[in-house]
Amino acid sequence: MTEVQHENVPEAEVSPSDSPDVLPPRKRSRHRVLFGTLAAVVLLGGAGAGAWAVSTGALADSGQEAPRQQFATGHVVRGDLEESTSAVGTLRYEASRTIQAGVAGTVTGLPSPGTTASAGESLYSIDDVPVFLLGGERPAWRGFASGMDDGSDVQQLEEALSELGFFTGEPDEQFRWATTEAIMDWQESHGLDRTGELPFGSVVFADGDLRIGTATANVGDHVAAETELFQVSGTTQIVDVDLGLSDQQLAVLDTAVVVRLPGGEQTSGTIISVGTPTETESATGESTTVIPVVVALDNADAASAFQEASVTVDIPSQSREDVLSVPVGALLALTPDQFGVEVVDSDGSTRQVPVETGLFAGGRVEISGDDVSEGTEVVVPSR
Template structure:
């Protein structure tokens, strides 16, 4: 490797994403030397590097979703652990059933006029059809793909559904009449008592299948994607495979008592592939190993020993000697893979810490 000129700007990278200390060095003859100072050194090591990470998680039924109503009084509640499905009442508000529908768009307005269209109407139409009600044909030309129209046939189907569900038969659906969920759910916790205001919270729901929730710092999400394969270590040391199925989009601040400077976190949901592996556990602390890249038998130094050259690239400084330009490879757990002329296992290099 060609040695670089020593007329360079050298920067010690204290840590990935951390601060940088900069100084100027040139080849002008030095007439007087400053008093000698002690510098920290570290030996180049030969090791295996890996970006795989293991993080603590909790086995349960996934992150809970709180359910509440704009107004009303709670008059009936399900049991904790009950599975709620499409068309079934979730709870009763002012003694009227609040019915479960499946979909991705919550009802956000009262559907009370023929000709209304939107994704919320599509949720109603799809659920009525799934429950066996005839809604009639939809117009061929709809305002947007994915929308549906609140037709006379839909209104007639709503009336029949309301009669059988114990709702007032009006042909009108109010957002307070239903709860839209992505699929079957499990009652995780009851947060209200009979007679409590429904606006203060009624219950929480989780997924119906067991899953692992892993709090992950936002800065560590770079290699975690939906579909990523993981290994879950259960209490007792047994491992079972899993898959990342959800990464929350809403970050939260670190909990009280966390280290100063701790990053915001999001919940990553991991689904267990073999349900039998956790059939005897409803909740438990687990360890989740996320796969990553690896390099075997490479030379590595702490990231703090890496210097940035003004003309580009990186170098390390031999203890008591010159700069050596290096090629960098994998960064992992505070170390960086390096190769360069004169570098070998045990070579002492200057480090910033």
């Protein structure tokens, strides 16, 4: 479903006018235009204006003073119009995964759900031996000790210890005495034996802080290696959106979007990832091909009240810059092929003038014509 949104154009102020509407003595009918998604349906209405004209003509003939007409007006505004396509998305924390036990044993410590673990802190413990979180993108796949083969994991360890202030050299892929010394100093800072070695399973690497999720094991459980212990994620919230193939042209990196949160609040975001077409299956078993899109929130605190929620993402689909526009309700159908607006002149009289229409967005319509300019007052029928 496509919704339209208007940005950077102030809503026209609609107010009653005290000036009489000078109308010809013949009956005048007004065509109001109701627009759906990308289609216009023209209805005949507003016969009251003609009836007023007839009554004022009769009053003029009788010598009585005609009552002053009241009608709502707005103004032609210059600014930007933007139409957007709305898609349902899911707000969640990024990089969700499961922490598994590195070694077999009895679980003697687990983190509390909802807390945050940072590099250098104990993450959990097996047989009363703490397992620590260190900074790094690559997962640990072997232990660390003197004489081990060179590798990028060694450099990652040295970089992590350097961030914590224990490794003072230039990190590289070789396990040297400086590496052993840095490990021993770090172990001593946590009250551990100064072995200078880190057995496999004694550290967990993560690129940033971890938000602790639901536990899948309990303290006291005897677990095997690779048993799932608890869920974790990053601390940054993102929005996952599946766009239909018909809207794939909207999936463009770095596009600014609007994210509408539960409760009516909204915040801005940016598309940071566009995936390849993926086939999904609905609850009814129907297969659909979608384009997975990831949106990052520009304000990290905007959705802090939500752990996970369904949201609406408005993605720009069309835009016009520096154009004239009026409320859609001001548009008239002068003929089957010609639109117009009813302009209010300085003396309070009104006249219908033709206009060309452009983009419809956010309850407004782009117009142009010889008889309209920024600030022109137009009749906007009240609903």
